Amino acid sequence: MSIILNNISKRFGNFAALNNINLEIPEGELVALLGPSGCGKTTLLRIIAGLERPDSGQVLLKGEDKTHKDIRERGIGFVFQHYALFRHMTVFENIAFGLRVKPRKQRPNETEIKKKVHALLELVQLDWLHDRYPDQLSGGQRQRIALARALAVEPEVLLLDEPFGALDASVRKDLRQWLRHLHENLNVTSIFVTHDQEEAMEVASRVVVFNHGNLEQQGSPSEIYDNPVNEFVSRFIGDTNVITLEKHHTDWLQLSGLVIVPEAANSVHIRPHDLEITKSSSDSAATATLKDWQHLGALIRIELAKQGANGSPETLYAEMPNEQFKRLQLSKGDKVECRIRHAHWFDAA
């Protein structure tokens, strides 16, 4: 089911949670709503679900205006951040709930319910837990049961609010992969909210970035990473070195091989992996000092100090593959030369 949002605005008292959001989500996509906490992404998800009413604007599901329709009539499945499992029911009854509350005419009989619930439990690979209560499950298991429960009513859209927010790092990693695969199999339009940019980039086919109730940018993960439209998106997605265009900085940038063209821009963002370093042949050619480095697995993060305004040192980060760094045979305090491969220009307000 495709989703179209037209000019959605929502205020809570004096706080503008969402400003004129326009968004189109084609059928079958797996979309991440990404932003720092308090940016309005959860509010938007709840508006799509019908758990919240927008102050203005329209929600179109499959081309139909459903702005004023109740959540029951929208054909959506919602997975809550803290799972919201019914604690007084077994796992089986939790999943069967959506089938049991159907109007008598549409309600499947007991054998059909049994078959369906077990099929869903197998889908989330937890059939052996069917007679447990939610209190007896781990976080990851609860999350998967919540998902199975939402799928039981065959929703046309699946909405997930911070689905991995309350889980351990390792469980989160497994579940991300699992959600991706599940989406590939079911192909139901899915939207999830997250504040974790890594999670959004890894799981989603499209990422929508929010800040302060505004939609900043949308696109595929690579589009957003490679071409951030503004300073906020550039800072929020991935790491970056921010350098303001003042005199002593422009000199350094030019020394590092960057041609300074735009006049409108007043800051430049350089991704750590776009900053290449080589051991300096002579002290006079050096543009930075190696301060320290950290292992990030396959990559090494290098901390550099460069001369800042009035002589105080400023820290820059560079990243390079492990092997390459070993070949350079650098030690702390070595003078290095920097070369900027690529940079983004922004006019910071």
Add this chain to the structure above:
Amino acid sequence: MVNKTNILPAFKPALGFTLLYLGLVVLIPLSTLLFKTLAPDSLLSWQGYINIISNERVQAAFKVSFLAALLAAAIALVLGFVIAWTLVRYTIPAKRFFDAIIDLPFALPTAVAGIVLASLYAPNGLLGKPLTELGFKVAFTPAGIVIALIFIGLPFVVRTIEPVLQELDTSMEEAASSMGASRWQIFQRIIFPNVFPAALTGFAMAFARGVGEYGSVIFIAGNMPYISEIVPLLIITKLEQYDYAGATALALTMLLVSFLLLLAINLVQMLLRRRTSETLAPIVAVTP
């Protein structure tokens, strides 16, 4: 029984203290009642006991006391649930004020409550007059007793249900409605089962308080033998006539019946707890 490496210190003094006070304040007085009655030189023989209890006036009083307390607790349960729901779920003006007022029957001397209720519901009272014109007689009838006991029992129900409603995750209800459940189905299948154990506690407390209530009832009840006479009043009457054996017999019976009823309610709660969440022995799963 007690683990030697118990991580909480001072288990023994704490247990000792608890048992001492439980003994002094609850067990000794209650068991004295029992032993006094059962002692060989007691004023009361088994036959005497049966005679006192099978007295028609006494039986009527027991009926009035327990039925009125049960009915009042049941009505207080419904009203209390609605009040707790309103206080927890809606933003209403002067909420804190209303919230504080709920506790008033706890603090008010029961005799004051009795006098106020009696004058209010008396045939010429503020509420009694229109009610009498409509054909309802409240004061000096069992209905008056029920009203007094609702007044006394209500805060117990509100105060036990309120915290549970506060803790009840509204996202459970949102999840249910996203799956197509109607408001009524949500109440029936989600809210009610979660609140029921607390509601039962509130009911039991309101009932227990109602059975023993004296001060607020006697003014409004009219205390007509066979109709609106409660057991506590009968006990006082017997004491005033120096009929200690009779008073003891009534007291003992009351103690027994109340104890059995509360035991039954607790058993129901225990069964419910075991069936619903099994929080007593959680099996922590290791795999994600």
